Structures are given as C-alpha cells and as structure tokens.
Amino acid sequence: MAQILIVDDDAQLRQSFGKILEAEGFEVRTAGSGEAGVAEVAANAPDLVVMDVRMTGITGIAAMQRMRTAVPNLPVIIMTAYGGTETAIEATKLGAFDYILKPFDIPDILRLIHQALDAGRLARAHVAIDPKDEADAETQGDALVGQSRAMQEVFKAIGRAAPTEALVLIRGESGTGKELVARALWQHSARAAKPFVVINCVAIPETLLEAELFGYEKGAFTGASARRVGKIEQAGRGTVFLDEIGDMPLPIQAKILRLLQEKQVERLGGRELIPVDVRILAATNRDLEAAVAEGRFREDLYYRLKVVTVGLPPLRAREGDVALLARHFLSRLAREMDMQSPGLTPEALDLLAAHPWPGNVRELANALQKALIFSRGAPIGAEEMRQAIGKSGSLDGLPGLHNQLEPSARGNGPGTGPSLGDNPLRAFIRQALLDAAGDAAYEHVLDAVARGTIAEALEITGGNRTRAAKLLGLSRPTLIAKIEKYGLKMTTQVQ
Numbered sequence: 001m002a003q004i005l006i007v008d009d010d011a012q013l014r015q016s017f018g019k020i021l022e023a024e025g026f027e028v029r030t031a032g033s034g035e036a037g038v039a040e041v042a043a044n045a046p047d048l049v050v051m052d053v054r055m056t057g058i059t060g061i062a063a064m065q066r067m068r069t070a071v072p073n074l075p076v077i078i079m080t081a082y083g084g085t086e087t088a089i090e091a092t093k094l095g096a097f098d099y100i101l102k103p104f105d106i107p108d109i110l111r112l113i114h115q116a117l118d119a120g121r122l123a124r125a126h127v128a129i130d131p132k133d134e135a136d137a138e139t140q141g142d143a144l145v146g147q148s149r150a151m152q153e154v155f156k157a158i159g160r161a162a163p164t165e166a167l168v169l170i171r172g173e174s175g176t177g178k179e180l181v182a183r184a185l186w187q188h189s190a191r192a193a194k195p196f197v198v199i200n201c202v203a204i205p206e207t208l209l210e211a212e213l214f215g216y217e218k219g220a221f222t223g224a225s226a227r228r229v230g231k232i233e234q235a236g237r238g239t240v241f242l243d244e245i246g247d248m249p250l251p252i253q254a255k256i257l258r259l260l261q262e263k264q265v266e267r268l269g270g271r272e273l274i275p276v277d278v279r280i281l282a283a284t285n286r287d288l289e290a291a292v293a294e295g296r297f298r299e300d301l302y303y304r305l306k307v308v309t310v311g312l313p314p315l316r317a318r319e320g321d322v323a324l325l326a327r328h329f330l331s332r333l334a335r336e337m338d339m340q341s342p343g344l345t346p347e348a349l350d351l352l353a354a355h356p357w358p359g360n361v362r363e364l365a366n367a368l369q370k371a372l373i374f375s376r377g378a379p380i381g382a383e384e385m386r387q388a389i390g391k392s393g394s395l396d397g398l399p400g401l402h403n404q405l406e407p408s409a410r411g412n413g414p415g416t417g418p419s420l421g422d423n424p425l426r427a428f429i430r431q432a433l434l435d436a437a438g439d440a441a442y443e444h445v446l447d448a449v450a451r452g453t454i455a456e457a458l459e460i461t462g463g464n465r466t467r468a469a470k471l472l473g474l475s476r477p478t479l480i481a482k483i484e485k486y487g488l489k490m491t492t493q494v495q
Contacts (some may be wrong), residue, residue: 002117003027003044007037007051007063008079017050020106021113022199025466034063041067041074048116050109053080053091053099061091068095072193079104095195101226114477119198121212144180145328146321150313154181157310162188166460167260169245169305170283172312175362178283181310182241191279194238197231202247210252211268220269232265232276239279246286246297247303253298256280260304286431315364320362322353329365330380333372337467342375347382366473373460373471454479458488 004026006014011032018028029046031037035057041049050068052452053060060362064076078091078099097116131133144155161168163183170178179198186196204212211220215230223436232240242248248256259265260280282305291297315322326344335339344352357363371380371388429445454472469479 001025001027002047003029004113005029005037005044005049005051007031007034007048007049007055007060009033009052024110026113034058034060037063038066038070044275045071046074048113049074049076050113051076051078053078061094064091064096065094075120076089077109077112077116110480111477114475118444118475119378139294143328144177144184145325146318147320147324148313148318150318151321154310154312158184158188161310163190163309164308165279166308167280167282167305168308168310170281170310170312171288172283172285173314173360174285175360176312176314177361178285178312179241179243181312182243182281185281186239186241189239189279191237191239195235196239197235198241198243199231200204200243202244206249206252209249213252214255214265214267216268217270220267223266224269227267228302230265230267231390232259232278233267235276235278237277239281242280242282244284244286245282246284246288246291250296250298253301257298257301257304260301270476292325314358322355322357324350325361325364326352326368329368330372333365333369336470337372339372340371343379344385345379346383347378348385351385351389362473369470369492439480447486450482451488454486455488456480458483 004021006017006021006028007030008014008017009032014032018030021028029040029044031040034055035053037049038045038053038058038485049064051060051063060078064078067076068074075097076095078096079102080091080099081102097119098112098481100112144151144158146152146154153384159182168182168185170181172178182198183196186192193356199213201209211228211230213230213232215228215233216224218224218227240257245256260274262273263276265276266273286297288297288302288305292299292302315325326349330344331341352364367385367388368380371384375384429449454468457468457471458465461471463482465479466476469476472479474482
C-alpha cells in the first residue's frame with residue numbers, strides 16, 4: 001500500500017482529498033504547513049507528496065527542496081491555483097514530478113498520482129546486474145538476471161557505456177528487458193543522482209507526444225491555459241529514455257535530431273530555444289534498417305542513434321537462463337503477493353526450458369504469476385505451468401468466463417444464446433459476431449472479450465484492482481479506465 005502525504009494549509013481540502021485517496025487504497029498522511037510536511041517526510045519517508053505552493057510559513061517549493069534532500073528521488077506533485085506563474089514552472093525545474101491546477105478533476109490527479117508512484121518506484125529500485133545466487137535475487141527487486149554467454153556480453157556493454165555520455169540504442173524483441181538495461185545504464189552513470197525520465201513513444205497519442213516531450217506555451221493550442229514544461233526539459237541534467245523510438249512520428253523525429261545535435265528544445269507555440277543538458281537513451285523492437293528504407297524513419301537520426309548499440313538476446317537464445325529467471329521471478333512475485341514461494345518441480349523447469357517464449361522474459365514472468373495465483377502451496381508442477389503458459393495471451397481455459405459476461409454481451413434472446421459445449425470461447429465469439437451483424441463487428445467482439453476478461457480477473461482477485469491489474473498485465477489507471485468504460489460493478493470490496 002503506497003503512502004501519500006498531502007501538504008496543504010486548507011484543512012477541508014486535506015480531509016476531502018484524503019478520503020478520496022483512502023478509498024483508492026492508499027495510506028494517507030497529512031500536514032498543514034511546509035515545515036510540518038518536511039518533518040513528516042523525515043520521520044516516515046512517504047512514497048509520494050502532493051503539496052500546495054502557497055502556504056503559511058515556507059513555500060511548497062522550499063519545502064520540496066528540503067524533502068528531496070532528506071529523501072532523494074521522492075516524487076512531489078505540486079498543486080497550485082496560479083498555473084500561469086513562473087512559480088509552477090520553477091517547481092518543475094527544481095524537481096517536482098508535475099504540477100496540477102486547482103480546482104482539479106479527480107480522475108486527472110489520480111492518473112498523475114499513479115504515474116508519479118511508478119516513477120518513484122523506478123527511481124528507487126536498484127537494477128542489479130547478474131545476481132550471483134538466488135538469495136541475492138530475493139533481496140534486489142528488479143534485476144538483469146542471466147549467466148548465459150549472451151547476457152554476459154550485455155553486462156559488459158553496460159559497464160563500458162554507462163560511465164560515458166554516449167547516446168545508447170537498446171535493441172531487442174518485446175519483453176526482453178530493454179527498460180531494465182536503460183535503468184542500469186542510468187544508475188551506473190555520473191547522472192545517477194539526477195532524474196530518469198521514461199517516455200513511451202507508442203503509448204502516448206501522436207497528437208500529445210510532441211507536447212509531452214517539449215512542453216508548450218500558454219495559448220499554443222486550444223486548452224493550453226498555462227505554460228507547461230516538457231519532460232525533456234524537466235529531466236534537467238538527468239537521463240531521458242525514449243522507449244519504442246522506432247514508432248516515433250517523422251515530424252517529432254526531426255525535433256529529436258535537433259535535440260541531439262544542438263542540445264536545445266523549443267516549446268510548442270514558443271520562439272525561444274531552450275538549452276537542455278540531458279543524456280538520451282533509446283530502445284526499439286523495430287527493424288530500423290527496414291524502416292529507413294521504407295521512409296518511416298529518418299536516416300540521419302538512425303545514424304546518430306546507432307553509434308553505441310546494446311543488443312538484448314531473446315530468451316530462446318539464452319541457454320541456461322530460464323531456470324534462473326524462473327526462480328528469481330517466483331521469489332519476487334511471492335513477496336509482492338504476500339505469499340510463500342511454493343517452488344517449481346524439476347518437470348516444470350524442464351517444461352519452461354523447452355518452451356520457445358515468443359513473449360520473452362515478460363511472458364515467462366506473466367506465466368509464473370498466473371501459476372502462482374492458482375497454486376495451493378504445493379510446488380508448481382509441469383501441468384500447472386502448462387496451463388499457465390496456455391492461458392498466456394488468451395482467454396482459453398479461464399474458468400467461468402461466460403458467467404462474467406452481461407446477457408447483452410452473450411446474446412440472450414430466444415434462440416440466440418450460444419451453446420457453450422466444449423469450446424465456450426468460440427461459442428461466445430460466434431454469438432458476439434452475430435449480435436453485431438456487421439456493424440463494427442470486430443470492435444464489438446474485442447470489447448466483449450475484453451469486458452469478460454477484466455470481469456474474470458476481478459472475480460479471481462476478489463475485486464482487488466491492484467492484483468487484477470498485475471494479473472492482466474495492465475497499469476492500475478488503465479484498468480480503472482476500462483472498468484469505467486465497460487460499466488463493471490463488483491459486489492466485493494474493490495481496492
């Protein structure tokens with residue numbers, strides 16, 4: 001349970017906002033002044049601080065600087081009713097995760113809070129490289145685990161590149177651990193005490209990506225009511241990780257090229273070139289050479305990126321690493337779920353070693369999580385792992401799926417109910433297609449299946465949204481948005 005500290009001299013806001021956060025499953029502490037907030041951080045080291053700028057006594061900015069001295073990498077969200085002032089911009093430059101204008105919309109600040117908590121976890125978690133034994137792995141959290149020759153070459157590349165200022169391009173299939181490599185490069189660099197900012201170039205819509213990267217001036221577009229500092233500028237003297245850069249739109253590629261060449265950015269709607277001191281790391285699972293040939297990726301940017309390249313091998317090419325990774329993930333997942341690790345039978349390990357793992361390390365972790373959720377304390381055997389791998393990425397075999405779907409999704413008119421027979425998933429899809437009758441049928445089926453999947457995950461986890469999000473491989477804000485989209489209601493307590 002993440003602990004959030006609210007610092008504001010408005011007692012009513014502290015009380016009402018605190019209740020909202022507690023209902024979301026957070027542990028909430030409050031302070032009525034900047035001085036009290038600093039003392040609370042020193043005493044309890046919360047996971048996140050949400051703080052007003054203007055308070056009696058010291059300002060929120062001064063309090064934030066003291067807090068981050070006591071707890072480095074502490075994420076702080078600034079609340080302000082004065083979004084157009086230089087104060088909010090200064091707060092961001094001095095290390096605030098972000099700022100939000102009062103009055104704020106609850107969904108917006110909840111989304112921001114989850115982003116800030118993820119960023120804080122990312123900054124605090126040490127990426128261990130090649131733990132020597134399982135006992136080490138159990139205490140390290142995230143780790144680049146591997147003893148194969150291919151991974152030893154990766155570790156050497158990290159060691160050589162990390163102390164330099166070189167731009168590094170990390171290449172590998174989806175799920176191989178490219179973000180862990182980027183974080184290790186940052187943590188072993190001279191910029192380790194400065195921010196590490198992750199920007200997923202494919203997760204942010206193209207229309208928002210440029211503003212997210214470079215920021216904007218007041219009036220730059222409809223809705224731009226105040227100046228906003230971009231993520232690159234916020235990373236001052238830190239490291240920016242551009243994940244999935246191969247999917248970046250061509251117009252933004254041009255601006256990234258200028259950033260690399262001139263060390264400057266220009267906010268949307270602005271004319272001022274702003275100097276920035278950041279190190280760029282990038283990653284992609286795309287064939288950049290083919291993208292250049294097809295005109296989807298700039299050739300000049302490609303050559304700037306490929307100076308130092310770290311290639312992550314797929315799991316199928318990492319001989320002997322699967323068992324090591326399996327034990328590491330099982331120990332970590334058991335701790336996260338407050339369970340005892342049941343271990344794996346030799347037959348299960350043989351099965352894991354023989355599987356091709358098209359989803360790489362991420363698929364392995366997800367399969368182990370599913371097996372752990374359904375385990376009853378006994379060592380996980382080959383059959384349990386076979387079922388978990390079979391479920392990975394599909395709904396086939398999920399218990400009770402058809403019972404979780406609304407009648408309108410199943411089709412319950414006379415003669416329309418599907419015969420579940422031996423293949424309920426196929427029957428359900430067939431019925432969903434018939435219900436749509438050609439009117440956006442594909443989207444209708446996907447929505448219906450997604451709705452049933454989420455409902456099943458909530459049922460399995462007793463309505464606990466955090467555990468359900470982990471089971472589904474979604475972020476908690478994304479899960480909450482989909483619960484609202486599909487109008488799902490749980491009879492059990494939702495965390």
